Amino acid sequence: xxxxxxxxxxxxxxxxxxxxxxxxxxxxxxxxxxxxxxxxxxxxxxxxxxxxxxxxxxxxxxxxxxxxxxxxxxxxxxxxxxxxxxxxxxxxxxxxxxxxxxxxxxxxxxxx
Amino acid sequence: xxxxxxxxxxxxxxxxxxxxxxxxxxxxxxxxxxxxxxxxxxxxxxxxxxxxxxxxxxxxxxxxxxxxxxxxxxxxxxxxxxxxxxxxxxxxxxxxxxxxxxxxxxxxxx
Numbered sequence: 001x002x003x004x005x006x007x008x009x010x011x012x013x014x015x016x017x018x019x020x021x022x023x024x025x026x027x028x029x030x031x032x033x034x035x036x037x038x039x040x041x042x043x044x045x046x047x048x049x050x051x052x053x054x055x056x057x058x059x060x061x062x063x064x065x066x067x068x069x070x071x072x073x074x075x076x077x078x079x080x081x082x083x084x085x086x087x088x089x090x091x092x093x094x095x096x097x098x099x100x101x102x103x104x105x106x107x108x109x110x111x112x
Numbered sequence: 113x114x115x116x117x118x119x120x121x122x123x124x125x126x127x128x129x130x131x132x133x134x135x136x137x138x139x140x141x142x143x144x145x146x147x148x149x150x151x152x153x154x155x156x157x158x159x160x161x162x163x164x165x166x167x168x169x170x171x172x173x174x175x176x177x178x179x180x181x182x183x184x185x186x187x188x189x190x191x192x193x194x195x196x197x198x199x200x201x202x203x204x205x206x207x208x209x210x211x212x213x214x215x216x217x218x219x220x221x222x
């Protein structure tokens with residue numbers, strides 16, 4: 001079955017530290033890839049997405065992600081996190097454009 | 113544009129009760145989706161509707177029914193609620209640019 005794996009359940013960083021959250025998916029065909037963020041008590045917000053083209057995607061709030069097709073990965077990065085980045089982050093993969101599967105999420109805590 | 117709206121925002125049910133969660137979008141999207149979010153499990157697809165008049169099962173359809181009333185509205189019904197259905201429910205719609213999520217409905221079944 002198609003699946004999305006996020007390797008880290010909870011990441012704790014200090015402000016200004018660099019962030020990388022892992023995401024791998026199981027499907028070998030054409031995919032669209034997304035990262036969403038959910039701040040406490042709020043609904044999902046799109047951080048960035050990859051449909052085609054440059055595999056390095058830049059999103060909002062200084063986040064970026066790199067699609068590596070050979071590794072079935074779409075890792076999220078930010079060079080310097082802020083306290084306000086404390087949230088839960090979800091990787092999502094659309095396999096056939098009529099379905100989207102989510103990873104279990106990674107909770108990020110940034111200590112001031 | 114209101115985007116994707118959901119009602120109610122909160123609901124408490126007793127085991128065995130029924131209810132319908134409402135979702136509407138004003139973006140003229142063909143595809144609509146219902147997800148549930150549980151701690152440590154991310155979002156899981158319950159049902160989706162690729163176009164008006166069609167519905168399909170997702171990952172976790174058991175215990176739910178859906179109706180695509182028209183292009184705007186996609187409702188989710190729990191006929192006999194169970195504690196395992198305690199969750200946060202998100203509706204979404206989609207166009208070529210991606211998915212758009214509603215604010216969610218927090219449902220507690222006691």
